[in-house]
Structures are given as structure tokens and as C-alpha cells.
Amino acid sequence: MFRFLFKKENRVESLIYDYLDTLKLTQDNFSEALTVCLVEPQCEDFLFLIEQTHKFESKADDIREEIKSMMYEKVLIPESRGDIMGLLDEIDKIPHLFESILYLVQTQKLTIPDFIVLDIKDIVRISLECCELLVRQVVALFKKTEGIRALVATIDTNESHCDHIERRIITKVFDSDLDPFMKLQIKELISKIGDISDQADRVSKRINIINMKRRV
């Protein structure tokens, strides 16, 4: 009813939704880049999509900085301010992971061996699903729609599934006849992809705590 009196709060809320939209664009470009890379590594499309991912990751950073600056101008109650800033910092590790995975493939000129392509597609799909669920959870926190706890449980299940696939891929890689140096490169890549769901799970649990502690 009195929302019109709180312009800064309204602006911060709108910026948070912008940030989430940009996160989705970063995620879409990352997903597309990996798909292209699995078919044809180091092609032009892949390089273009890396640039796009970087562009949206930077944009997300800019939005986060703008939100932080507004927060320092005493928007919201200090407790909420700390919660939101901490939450954004944690979410922001995810687009950084997207970018660093693509740079890892690009700079180390990695070619994914055929026998793990399906598993990688699987782990990427589930990890990105975790991110989508996380965005829904953030929206639920800010719009106070129900289902935050259910989303925590789903993300947690997905994260366990990702851990399982991660171990399976690494085992397959080290059981193979690949060059030992390449085995380590692939292991690093798989661990980084696994970090996406781990981070999504951490953020999801944090959101649940923020939501629970606001209850009297």
C-alpha cells in the first residue's frame, strides 16, 4: 500500500529481477557453448558464445554492483541488507563458474572424449536445472510465493545426482587409455562443472535460512 513511498526499495527489487534475467542469459549462452563444443571444439560459434557468456556475466556483475551501491545508501533494514548482499555474492559465483569452465576449455584446447560426452551432457543438464530451480527459489523469496522448502529438497537431490555422475565420469576417465595429462585436464573440467550444482545447493540452503529466520 505504501510501496510508492519507498522508491529505492522498489528500484533494488527491480534490479534483482534484472540480475536474475541476466543470469539466465549467461546460463543459456554457457549451455549453448558447451553443446557446440561437444560437437565441434574450438569452432567460431564456440568462441562467439564464450564472448556472449562473458558479456552477460559482466552485465550481471554491473547490476550486482549497482544493487550494492544502492544498499550502501541505507536501503532496507540492516539485517535484510546483509542477507540480500550476501545472497547476491553467493549467486554471483555461478556465472563466474560458467565463464571459467568455458575459458578452461578454450585456453587448454580441450577435446571431450566420446566415451564421456553423454555423461557430461547429463551433468551439465542437471546442474543447469539446479540453477533454474535456484532462480525460482530467489523469486519465491522476493515474491513470497510458497514452495521454498520443496525447491531446497529438489536442488539437494539434483546436487547428489550430479556428485554421483561426477564420480562416475572421473572413474571412467582414469580407467581409460587417455594421456595422463589429459586425464587431469578432464578431471579439472568435471570438478568445475560439479561445482555449479554444489554452489546452487549452498545458495538454496542459504535462501531457506533467510526465509525461516524472518518468521517470528
Add this chain to the structure above:
Amino acid sequence: MFHLLGGVFLGWSLGANDGANVFGTAVSSRMLRFWTAAVLGSVFVIIGAILSGQAGIETLKGLTTLGLEQAVISSVAAAVTVTIMTILGLPVSTSQAVVGTILGIGILNDQLNLSGVGKVVVCWIGTPTGAAIIAILLYHILGILYNQLSLNIFTSDICLRLGLVAAGSYGAYALGANNVANVTAVFVGAGLLNVFYAALIGGLSIALGILTFSRPVMETVGRRLVRMDPFSAFIVVLSLAVTVHIYALIGVPVSTSQAVIGGVLGIGIVKGVRTVSRQTLRNILIGWFLTPVIACFLALAFDFVIHLHYIPGKFLF
């Protein structure tokens, strides 16, 4: 009018100190700008003093009959007591200081309304305990409502901030209604002012204290409550306002500092945590005893000193 200066000084120090109890939480946590709080506080203190301050003035006026000179002594002794207690670091109640000085003058005049004194003392004990009980009740009732509303972070923040402004304004109204008697009731008893002007001048002097000197006190005192979650802080301010307003209606000036401590204690009981240390509780008890006693003795001492006369030829060496 020169005689009123002691009262105005007392009102000013009361405003500077007690304004912090009302808006300290909101200002020190940056939920509200100081000037917004100070202006709201001042306006509502004056409104409270004028609309509901008469009962307290009648009670204090009825404790004893004071002459104009004794009224000034009473004000100055109360102000000095408040200063001493502040220096000692004990929680001080202006109400207790003023009642102590009135008792002192009453003893001197051999005119004391003991039933009135009994009513006042019972209310002093009832202030922190009443605030604690009100805080517990409000926490449960408003907590259920708050949870039912299921607000998002932004809406809940806005509601809590508006709630703190409303509770703070109500607290300022209650402060004016309750504490104006401390400032100018003695001058009504002395026949210098009528009740309306006493309420107006008292309200204005408290407001002056809030506007000119409450900022550092708000910054310091408010931090005690900032550690609480915003909802609990809102409940503490609201319980203070309700408690002090009830005593304003009864017509007994009480301490907002003690009401705040009672509210914080109530929140601690609800949450099962210790929000007030044993040392604070011990200091309150010492303050309860010492404030009226020191004020009473100071009033007697000031009266004695003022009535000393130089008699030529009496000093023989």
C-alpha cells in the same frame, strides 16, 4: 518567568535522554533519519503533553503544596540528581528524581500526601514488569498476524519501518503525556502556571531536548536494541509506548528507560534468551532506591542553603 528556567532545563535533559528510548532503535540502525525522528518525536511529545498531560500534572501537584521558591529548588535538585546518576552510570528516571524532590519539600513543609506517594511507588515497580508483560503479549499476538501475512522481504521491511515510525510516534506522544508533569507540575502547584501552559511549556522544553541534543544519545542508547531482530525492536518500542501511555492515563509519571528495559526483558522471556544482564537489573534496583533518595536529600540541602542568612556580628573570633 525566570523561575521556569530550572524546569525548562529539566525538560531539555529529559527530551535529550528519553527521546533516545523512543526512536533510538530506528535511528541508530539507519531505518530512520535523525531529523525525521527528531521532528516526529518533538511534534508528538507536544501533542501528548497538551492532550493527555493533565493527569500527571494533577498527581504531582497533589503530592504536596510548594511555594514558587520551593518549586525552583525542586526542579534544580531533580536536574542535579539526574546529572549525578548519569555520571555514576546508573539508569536514571527523571520521574523518580522529581518525585524525590517533591517528597523532600513535602517533608520540610510537613505536608505529604502519602496515598499519592504510595500510588506513584507502586507504578514505578509496575513500569518494567508491565512493559515486560505487554511485550510478551504483543510479541505473541502481532507475531501470529505477521506470520499469517506471509510478507516478502521488501514488503516486510517496509511494514516494519512504518511500524517503527508509528510506534515511535506513539511512544513520543506517551512520553509527552506522561513526563510533562515532571517538568512543570511543581510550577502549577506553586501557582505560577495553569495546567494548559504547564503542559505546553513542558512539552516544548522536552521537544527542544529531542531536537538539540538527543542525536548522540540515540546513537549510543539505540545500539542496545539493534542486536535484536527488527520485529522484536518494534515490539519493544510499542510496549514502551503502551505502558507509558497507560501510566499517563492513570496520571503517574514513570521512566521510559525502565519501560524499555522491561520490554527487552519480555522479549528475552519469549525467546528464552537473556537479553538483560544481571548487572543491568542490579543497576535498575540501585537506581530505583538511590534516585528518589538523592533527589530528596538534595532538595532538603538546597532549601537549607537558600535559607541561610548572614547575621552581622555573629562571627566572633
